[in-house]
Amino acid sequence: MNVPKRLTWSLVAALLALGVPAATAAQEDGSGGTLVAAISGEPDQLDPQATTAYFSFQVLENVFDTLVEPDENLQMQPALAEDWTISDDGLTYTFTLREGVTWHDGTPFTASDVVYSFRRIIDAPMANNWRFSSVTDISAPDDLTVVFTVSQPTPNLLSNLGAFKGMAVVQQANVESGDIQTAPVGTGPFKLAEYTTGSSIELVRNEDYWGGAPALDGVTFQFIPDPTVALTNLQGGEVHWTDNLPPQQVRGLMDSSEVIVESAPSNDYWYFAANQGREPFGDARVRQALAYAIDREAITQAATFGNATINQTAIPETSAWYVEYAPYTRDLDMARSLLEEAGVSDLSLDLMVTSQYPETVTAAQVIAANLAEIGVGVEIRTLDFATWLDEQGQGNFDAFLLGWLGNLDPDDFYYAQHRTDGGFNFQGYSNPEVDELLDAARVETDQDARKALYDDAARMIVDDASYVYLYNPDVIQGWTPDVEGYTVRSDRAIRFRDVSLAQ
Numbered sequence: 206m207n208v209p210k211r212l213t214w215s216l217v218a219a220l221l222a223l224g225v226p227a228a229t230a231a232q233e234d235g236s237g238g239t240l241v242a243a244i245s246g247e248p249d250q251l252d253p254q255a256t257t258a259y260f261s262f263q264v265l266e267n268v269f270d271t272l273v274e275p276d277e278n279l280q281m282q283p284a285l286a287e288d289w290t291i292s293d294d295g296l297t298y299t300f301t302l303r304e305g306v307t308w309h310d311g312t313p314f315t316a317s318d319v320v321y322s323f324r325r326i327i328d329a330p331m332a333n334n335w336r337f338s339s340v341t342d343i344s345a346p347d348d349l350t351v352v353f354t355v356s357q358p359t360p361n362l363l364s365n366l367g368a369f370k371g372m373a374v375v376q377q378a379n380v381e382s383g384d385i386q387t388a389p390v391g392t393g394p395f396k397l398a399e400y401t402t403g404s405s406i407e408l409v410r411n412e413d414y415w416g417g418a419p420a421l422d423g424v425t426f427q428f429i430p431d432p433t434v435a436l437t438n439l440q441g442g443e444v445h446w447t448d449n450l451p452p453q454q455v456r457g458l459m460d461s462s463e464v465i466v467e468s469a470p471s472n473d474y475w476y477f478a479a480n481q482g483r484e485p486f487g488d489a490r491v492r493q494a495l496a497y498a499i500d501r502e503a504i505t506q507a508a509t510f511g512n513a514t515i516n517q518t519a520i521p522e523t524s525a526w527y528v529e530y531a532p533y534t535r536d537l538d539m540a541r542s543l544l545e546e547a548g549v550s551d552l553s554l555d556l557m558v559t560s561q562y563p564e565t566v567t568a569a570q571v572i573a574a575n576l577a578e579i580g581v582g583v584e585i586r587t588l589d590f591a592t593w594l595d596e597q598g599q600g601n602f603d604a605f606l607l608g609w610l611g612n613l614d615p616d617d618f619y620y621a622q623h624r625t626d627g628g629f630n631f632q633g634y635s636n637p638e639v640d641e642l643l644d645a646a647r648v649e650t651d652q653d654a655r656k657a658l659y660d661d662a663a664r665m666i667v668d669d670a671s672y673v674y675l676y677n678p679d680v681i682q683g684w685t686p687d688v689e690g691y692t693v694r695s696d697r698a699i700r701f702r703d704v705s706l707a708q
Contacts, residue, residue, distance in 0.1 A: 237410070238706035239423045240688065242699070243435040243447035246561040247403065247428045249591055250386040253373040254322070254331045258590065259610050260561075262370050263448075263699045264406055264426050269373035269391035272300055272319065272351075272366045275696060279472075279613055281363045285314070285374060285392065285415075286351070295358040295650065300351045306415045308376050309396035316345035322374045323353075333372065335621050335628040336365040339647070357648045360655065361614040368613045369698070394419045394702035404428060420690075420705035430561065439464055439683055445706065446684040446691065448699070452510040452564075455681055466683040469693045470523045473680075474516065474618070475508075475564070475608040476672040477556070477572065481633040483603060485549045492670035494543035495604075496533045498579045504571045505676045508564040513676040518663045519609070519618040521677040523695075526615045528660040530667060540579045553582035554603035561590040565606040568675065572606075597631050605631075608678070611696045615659040619643060623666050634671035 248261035253269050256262070274284040286300040306314040320343050327337050339362075342354040355362065366372055379390040387400055394416065395408035409423040427444065429435045432451040438444040440463055450458065450466065458466040479486035479495065486492060501515045514521065517531040544552065556572065558565035566587055573583035588596065596602055612618050621627040624643050625635040639662050646658035666672065682693050687707040694700070 237420045237422045238708075239407075239425055240421050240445045240701060240704060240706060241425045241427060241443065242701075243427050243429040243438060243444045243449055245428075245430050245432070245435070245449040246590060248406070249594075251389045251397070251400075252375070252380070252385045253370045253389070254326055254333070254375060255386075257332050257371070257594070259697070260428075260590075262611075264408070265370045265373065265389070265391075266393075266699050267395045267408060267424060267701055268389055268393045268397060269370050269375070270393050271370065271372050271374065273363055274367045275364075275613060275698070277692060277694060279696060281367055284367065285319070289363075296355050298353040298355070298362060300353070302349045302351065303415055304349060306392055307413055308392055309390045309411060310376075311413075312376075312378075314374075314392055315348040316351045317348070318376065319343075319351045319374055320345050321377045325375070325380070326372075332628070333365075336372075336616075358650050359648070360650050361616050361647070364614040364617070368617065369611045369696070395421075395424055398423065414702070416702065419702045421701060424701050432563075436683075439685065442685060444685075445688050446682065448680075448682045448697075450681060450683050452508075452512055452681075455510065455512055458683060464683050464685060465688070466681065467693045468512065468679040468681045469695045470514070470521060471610075471678055471680045471695050471697065472521060472524065472612045473608055473610045473697070474519045474521070474612075474677050475513075475568070475606070475675045476519075477568075477604055477606045477675070478632040478672050479554070479604045479670075480600060480602055480631075482600060485547060485552065486554075486603065487633075488547045488549075489669050490543040490547040491549055491552075492673070493533075493668075494540040494547075494579065495576065495581070496670045496673045497536045497543065498540040498581070499572055499575045499673065499675075500535050501675055503575070504568045507571050508568040509676065509678055512681055513678040515676050517674050518667055519612075519672070519674055520615060520663070526618075526656060526659060528656075528663050530660075530664050532667065537579055544579065544581075550580070552580070553584065555586055556583050557586050557588065557593060557596060557602040557605040559590045559593040559607070560587050562607065564678075569606055600631065600633075611698070613696065615656075616643075616647060619659065619662055619666065620647065623662075623671050632671060634666075634669065636665060636669060636671075639665050639669075 244263050246260040249258045250256050253265045270285045272286040273281040276282045287303045288301045290299050323343050327334050339355040339359045341356050344352045376390045379385045394414045396411050398409045399407040406426045410419050412418045432449045435447045435449040479492050481487045505513050520526045556569050558569045569585045620643050621629040642658050642662040646655050649655040690704045
């Protein structure tokens, strides 16, 4: 992973606290103005198909397009594809592309770009190739037609094609030059103007955007890890929008007239997982003991100040795919008994968290205190996110804390994380019954039958403590009163294409 050199966070915070007068000047000259958005971390790179970092997707949502995209109700709608048909046997998807779409450098967008992009995801392989295991062929009969052929019914194919910008269509020349990592060329509403490592990314309006040029002249993403600094700059007008608010102040800010703060239930979940490739965590009884010992209410309150819903499964209760299942009440005697059954004593573990998601640090402190009550020692290891990802990928941990963001289809919540040899199954979980259920659910086209399969798989995953689920957080974002047309979305997609600044 190519990680750009970063300034120290304290220096960044100090610089950002000085404000950005250029944004105000842009509004005063009668133009659309440049919206300044404060995000809590720096993208690891700007190749949408290679990154898995939310900080990257916050920016890339405004730079790239997908074939289809979710609306506010998370239903797939046309994007680069204006229409599509599915064959009667469910094995052929034919997409008709929009005419007249161009890349940011002015070159025409064609069906060959789509074929290249998805062949790259599948063949390279990129981070999300697991989503396309049923795709046997992608072809372009002409410049405006793309055909996907699948080996079996794939009810979540549309979701996989458009759920988030990791599925963006990319330009071959931009990829092959290597520029896509820091100077991406997309088809989206804004194009990259400048990337100042450790500080900010500046986007400018794409005058030729197929959906109509945005009202804003541009968007500047500032990297502000300190939520207090982000809020201060929001209240002072140096920043127009942020999702990095001090959680303990959210309720009060919702009643303030100074800024607008809104929330929505999310499709995200936060969890911790133990490395089953390291003893004694390969024993389900040890993992279950940890699940019985933790206090989810205390963890959720400390990490989110109540801006979340406790859940022992992944899928939130607002989803049609939710299953009510909560077998772990806090029971220290049960936890001790399970450890004794497993023959485990004097257990200690390394719990890996990241400073760029501060809720993991706070949650880890509560978990450490909880586990101390059953004689389990916890050493909290706090890393920057790039290092955290490397350590996770190499299996260098006893346990880790993190979340999954922006899930839509139930396959997104479970398959890659819990199927044997799944692409994101870093904890090393394997249960043949779960594998069979997840495989069957992937091809089941009857929604009721499909839900029953996922319900059964979810219960087994929870019982085995493959992940120890904690909560579903709310999406909380704030902006100044002059920001118009912005909507908080449950999938956390940060879209500024329909936003304007009041003059």
